[in-house]
Amino acid sequence: MIALARKTMVHEWRRFLPAIFAVGFSGLLLMVQAALVLGIFGSAAVYVTASSAQLWVGYPGTQSVNFGREIGPDVEMRLRMDPDVTDVEPYQWVEGDWHNLGRSGGGIPVFVSGVRTDVDAMMFSRLLSAPLRQRLRDPGAVIVDRSDLEQLGTSVGASAWLNGQRVRIVAAVTGLRALGGVNVLSSIDTARQLRVGDPSMGATYFVARTRDPDRAQAVRDRLGASATFGPFSVWTAEEFAWKSKLYWMFDTGAGIAVLFMAGIVCLVGAVVTSQSLLAVVAASAREYAVLNALGASLRALGRVVLEQACWIAGVGLLMGGLSSGVLLWVASQNDVPVSMSLPVALGCSALVVGLALVSGLIALRGLLRADPAMLLR
Known part of the structure; x- marks a missing residue:
């Protein structure tokens, strides 16, 4: 048959x-x-998946990366004290209002990511090459996704206004698209200058690299047990990425x-x-x-x-x-x-x-x- x-x-x-x-x-x-x-x-999790950090530290109860709040600088010291943590760097998140140079039309909501510009930096290490990080060291330099240039009404090499500050697009990359807005990359110094309020306030997140990636969960558990350095929570990169995705999939x-x-x-x-x-x-x-x-x-x-x-x-x-x-x-x-x-x-x-x-x-x-x-x- x-x-x-x-x-x-x-x-x-x-x-x-x-x-x-x-x-x-x-x-x-x-x-x-x-x-x-x-x-x-x-x-929604491109900030995590495009970076090489194994641990993310942020405010307790954070549902998604884009809902981060400032945490105290003492948290960075706690991370550096752990013997399994080899590198720590801050990540600054700033919400902004983008206008083209002629200020024509309404403002466009953007999400500014302030990252370290060192060659071995972890944030967006899978998107930013060493020459691109070098360009971000200039004051007011930003990088956007290539597909967002038309929406922003600008081009590579042009200038624009972001939160009332003048910025210049030094490069455009692929793979940086955001959910519900436009992602903009800058140096940490530029991001702090773009903040509305006190630019000396703490970072939104701290990311860390562990000596052995397989021990990231053990390090997370050990760091999460400490409450003497202010309120904070620790997630592995995989956990935080899934947390952000699941929030947008099931809670919206x-x-x-x-x-x-x-x-x-x-x-x-x-x-x-x-x-x-x-x-x-x-x-x-x-x-x-x-x-x-x-x-x-x-x-x-x-x-x-x-x-x-x-x-x-x-x-x-x-x-x-x-x-x-x-x-x-x-x-x-x-x-x-x-x-x-x-x-x-x-x-x-x-x-x-x-x-x-x-x-x-x-x-x-x-x-x-x-x-x-x-x-x-």
Whole structure:
């Protein structure tokens, strides 16, 4: 019977083509939706994922990176006292109002990240090269994402007003897009000058590098037990990145809406695929009736339908995977925030196969029409 399912797929491929396209389209929608979710909400944690620090220290109860509050300078001393911590640096977060040089139009909300400009600095080490950090040492120098230049109404080498201070765009990079605003990188000194209020106030975060990255959790637990240096909390980089992503995904209306759309995609894919397989089984009802009359049981015929569903899932998944790979590449080349990882891709693939198998089980109802008596009509 297994050979029958495969040979039927080969010789009557036109009959199965709509179901294959349905599965492939479902896989395409799922993978693109997942890539958009990861890309959009992953930008909320770009400050963590684009940096090489193993530990983040901030104000207790911080839900996301962009909700940081100042912590006391004594916290830096506590970090440096730990024998497993090899380097500590401050990270300054400043919310700003951006105007182009002519002050035309309204202000644009931006998030200024004040980082250290040393060559071995941890903040945004995966985005900033040594020459770019060198450019940030000039007073008022800033770096933005290439895709945000048009929104900011400026270009590389031009000047603008940020919180009433004049700044100059010295470079534009890729991978710095923000969620709900525009990211701007500057030196710590420039960020403190851009602050509204006392520029001598403490840092928003301190980030640290550990001697052994595998011991980051142990160091976090040890540092978190100290309460004599003021209120602060310690997270590993992975924890803080996930904390920021999960907040935007589940604690905001935008995240719930996107996840709801992902659920709709799954539902539509299941309905379309099941109806396609039902049509295939219904079209083959007379052939199944002949096999039943020759002694093939309904159980054996059911295995044929499920085997066909597996073949449809495999071919459709291959088509959907190739199509989604091309679309995601085109999206990334046009600065659309998309991201894909192997576990997520495998999860989407498993879900598509599961949809096809469930659809195959639903399509088994069509075998009830494969009664040998229909051959007499």
